[in-house]
Amino acid sequence: MSPTALQVWFHRHYAALGFVGASSHSGRRTFVAKLAKKIVEAGGSLRDVQELAGHASLTTTQRFIQGSNDAKRRVMGLI
Numbered sequence: 001m002s003p004t005a006l007q008v009w010f011h012r013h014y015a016a017l018g019f020v021g022a023s024s025h026s027g028r029r030t031f032v033a034k035l036a037k038k039i040v041e042a043g044g045s046l047r048d049v050q051e052l053a054g055h056a057s058l059t060t061t062q063r064f065i066q067g068s069n070d071a072k073r074r075v076m077g078l079i
Contacts, residue, residue: 032061
């Protein structure tokens with residue numbers, strides 16, 4: 001299946017399920033974001049997220065994740 005055919009496949013199934021704004025890439029984005037939040041609990045790093053996402057550059061991975069001011073405050077309280 002070509003990348004375009006796969007994209008169309010996702011679009012049709014998401015539309016049939018009534019998902020508005022979903023794309024073939026949105027599931028990947030959700031996976032990478034959740035992975036980034038959990039990787040430290042598993043003893044890993046953002047480099048591990050990069051490798052699991054198949055990104056050649058950590059810069060690409062960073063586009064998928066968001067920082068959290070609450071998490072920054074909590075971690076500073078632990079130091």
